[in-house]
Each structure stands twice: as structure tokens, then as C-alpha cells.
Amino acid sequence: MDKQEKKIEIGVVGLGLMGSSIITALLISGCKVIAVAPISEDLNHAPEWITHYLNESYKHQLIFDCVADYLNKVTFTENYKDLKNCGLVMECVTENIDIKKLVYQKIEQHISAEAILTTNTSAIPIDFLKEHVQYANRFIGVHWAEPAFTTKFLEIVCSTKTDIAIAENLYKIATSWGKEPTLLRKDIRGFITNRIMYAMYREAFYLVENGYATIEDVDRSCRNDGGHWMPFCGLFRYMDITGLQAYYNVMKDLFPTLNNQTEVPNLIKHIAEDGGTGITNGKGFYNYTKQEAAEWEKAYEEFAFDIRELSNKYPINLVEKRVQAFNDNLPTNQLKGAEKNILITEEKNI
Numbered sequence: 001m002d003k004q005e006k007k008i009e010i011g012v013v014g015l016g017l018m019g020s021s022i023i024t025a026l027l028i029s030g031c032k033v034i035a036v037a038p039i040s041e042d043l044n045h046a047p048e049w050i051t052h053y054l055n056e057s058y059k060h061q062l063i064f065d066c067v068a069d070y071l072n073k074v075t076f077t078e079n080y081k082d083l084k085n086c087g088l089v090m091e092c093v094t095e096n097i098d099i100k101k102l103v104y105q106k107i108e109q110h111i112s113a114e115a116i117l118t119t120n121t122s123a124i125p126i127d128f129l130k131e132h133v134q135y136a137n138r139f140i141g142v143h144w145a146e147p148a149f150t151t152k153f154l155e156i157v158c159s160t161k162t163d164i165a166i167a168e169n170l171y172k173i174a175t176s177w178g179k180e181p182t183l184l185r186k187d188i189r190g191f192i193t194n195r196i197m198y199a200m201y202r203e204a205f206y207l208v209e210n211g212y213a214t215i216e217d218v219d220r221s222c223r224n225d226g227g228h229w230m231p232f233c234g235l236f237r238y239m240d241i242t243g244l245q246a247y248y249n250v251m252k253d254l255f256p257t258l259n260n261q262t263e264v265p266n267l268i269k270h271i272a273e274d275g276g277t278g279i280t281n282g283k284g285f286y287n288y289t290k291q292e293a294a295e296w297e298k299a300y301e302e303f304a305f306d307i308r309e310l311s312n313k314y315p316i317n318l319v320e321k322r323v324q325a326f327n328d329n330l331p332t333n334q335l336k337g338a339e340k341n342i343l344i345t346e347e348k349n350i
């Protein structure tokens with residue numbers, strides 16, 4: 001890894017769920033972080049949450065140095081001025097355009113015109129948000145997923161004004177944080193993952209609201225089908241592995257029957273308008289006692305470390321590396337293409 005890349009001081013503005021998780025990810029990858037609390041309450045929980053995440057990371061052998069060494073690299077502050085030396089600042093405040101806009105004004109008073117400014121928005125188009133920054137060429141969507149310190153997920157999204165070279169550089173930097181980023185050269189609402197996930201959510205509501213299946217059945221089905229192979233490979237690779245022709249045939253008849261409603265489903269509307277938030281207040285698609293909610297939270301945290309370990313065992317370049325290793329052990333110059341392929345297939349079958 002390029003040492004220069006690691007040396008930039010990174011600012012994170014907004015220390016809620018995601019901000020705290022992102023700071024943990026950055027500390028784990030060796031970065032120095034300026035953590036800005038836009039509202040004072042953030043300082044009541046963020047240091048505690050980050051310490052907890054680091055302790056868990058130590059327990060699960062994601063880190064090996066003592067937790068205090070990582071904590072020494074983060075400065076908690078309410079003063080935007082402390083961002084002045086940051087080469088990269090990540091906005092991570094609540095999903096509200098007016099709040100984000102105000103926060104950009106405060107950030108841009110102190111950072112240089114060259115410093116990269118990013119947003120962790122889940123769904124506000126980067127092209128909308130870029131209208132509220134001073135230097136749109138260095139403004140980029142950097143969409144993390146929870147827990148930011150265990151997943152390899154990261155979407156880097158350009159607006160129409162983003163300088164692609166800056167985005168490409170950020171892509172390289174993100175790789176040095178242990179991420180497997182994707183680069184969207186053109187902004188699209190929902191980016192890659194939310195477009196795909198929300199297509200799935202819409203269909204899930206359709207099945208339940210129309211009496212085809214219960215919530216429990218839909219959840220069980222997703223967990224045991226997609227849940228079984230998605231940590232291994234993506235959708236297109238999966239179609240290749242399991243037989244592309246079958247998908248081609250099924251699509252012709254199935255696609256016209258899939259739900260494409262544009263209104264928010266009543267099932268979530270009623271729960272949300274009734275104040276349900278899920279496990280945080282025990283009212284969601286399922287109901288939770290306090291203890292059940294705490295156990296779900298804890299189990300998910302444990303699972304995040306385990307799934308990371310499993311996906312590390314099957315890295316994205318596994319086959320490429322195996323083929324390379326196989327070829328390196330052979331006098332490759334004596335192997336013709338077809339022979340190579342046979343040997344590779346044999347190796348795959350072992």
C-alpha cells in the first residue's frame with residue numbers, strides 16, 4: 001500500500017450510527033481521524049460506541065494492537081476548524097438535504113479547495129447535493145454499509161461535475177482501507193445496491209400483502225437462498241455458475257408478473273406512521289421485548305465478524321489466484337491454451 005495514501009488526515013462529520021462505525025473502520029486501517037460532532041449529544045455516545053467496536057474487533061482478531069493505540073488516533077471535537085488539515089472529509093449526518101447543506105457550508109469554511117468532500121447519503125442523488133457545495137469537482141458520494149468496519153462494501157459515486165480522476169484516486173485510497181469498492185461514474189438514485197435491494201423489498205411486500213406468503217416465510221426463503229450464496233459471489237457470477245440458460249428461460253415468463261408498484265406499500269406505511277422503528281422500540285414487522293431486541297443486536301454483531309471471516313476465506317480473486325498459483329508451479333511455456341484449461345478444470349474439481 002502506498003504510505004502517502006495512509007497519511008491523509010480524514011475528517012468525519014456526524015457521529016451517529018454510521019459515523020461511529022466509519023471512524024472505527026478508518027482507525028483500524030491506520031488512519032488519523034478528526035471526528036466532528038455537529039450536535040453535542042454525539043459526544044455522549046460516539047467515543048463509547050467506537051471503543052466498543054474496537055474491543056469487539058480485537059476479540060475477533062480484526063486488530064492486534066491494543067485498543068488505546070487506535071483511540072489515540074482520533075480527535076473528538078465540536079469545532080469544524082479542526083478539519084483544516086484534512087485531505088478528505090466525510091459527511092455522515094442525518095438523511096435531510098437542508099441539514100446536509102448547512103453542514104457543507106460549515107465544512108467548506110475550513111477545508112482547502114483540493115480536499116475531497118464526500119457524503120454517505122443512502123438515497124439523495126449526488127447530483128442534487130453537488131448543488132450545495134462550493135467545489136463540485138471534488139464532491140463525491142461515498143456510501144458505506146453497516147457495520148462499516150466489518151464489510152468490504154463501499155460505493156463511490158460521481159456526480160456530473162465530479163472530477164473522475166479524483167474519484168479514481170479515492171477508489172485507490174478506499175482499497176487501502178481493506179474495501180472492495182465500486183465506482184459509479186454516473187449518478188443514479190439508489191446507486192447499485194439500494195436499487196437491487198429495494199427491488200427485492202418491493203416484491204417481498206407484494207407477496208405478503210397479497211397473501212402468498214407470511215413475513216416469516218419470505219424472511220426464511222431469502223435467508224436460505226440468497227443468504228446462502230451472496231457472500232460467495234454476485235448475481236451475474238451466480239447465473240454463470242448455476243446455468244445461464246435457465247435464467248434466460250425463466251425471465252421471459254416471470255418478469256411480466258413481478259410487482260412494479262410505485263407507491264410505498266401499506267404494510268410498512270402503517271407501522272412507520274404508527275411510530276414503529278424496529279428493534280429500537282420493539283415495534284416493527286415483528287414485535288420485540290427489550291431482551292429480544294438486545295439479543296438480535298448482539299447476534300447481528302457477532303454474525304458480521306463471522307461472515308467477514310468466511311468471505312475472507314473466499315476472496316473476490318480466489319479463482320484468479322488459484323489459477324495463477326497453479327500455472328506458476330508448472331512450466332507454463334510448455335502448456336498450450338487448451339491443456340491449461342483442462343488442468344484448471346481438474347483443479348477446480350478437487
Ligand SMILES: NC(=O)c1ccc[n+]([C@@H]2O[C@H](COP(=O)([O-])OP(=O)(O)OC[C@H]3O[C@@H](n4cnc5c(N)ncnc54)[C@H](O)[C@@H]3O)[C@@H](O)[C@H]2O)c1
Binds near residue numbers: 099146
Ligand atoms: N444506518 C445505515 O445503515 C446507513 C447506511 C448507509 C448510509 N447511511 C446514511 O448515513 C447518514 C447518517 O445515518 P446514520 O444511520 O448514522 O444516522 P444517525 O441518526 O445515527 O446519525 C445522524 C447524525 O446526524 C447528525 N445530526 C442530526 N441532526 C442534525 C442537525 N440538525 N444538524 C447537524 N447534524 C445533525 C448527528 O451527528 C447524528 O449523530 C445518512 O445520510 C444515512 O442515510 C446510513
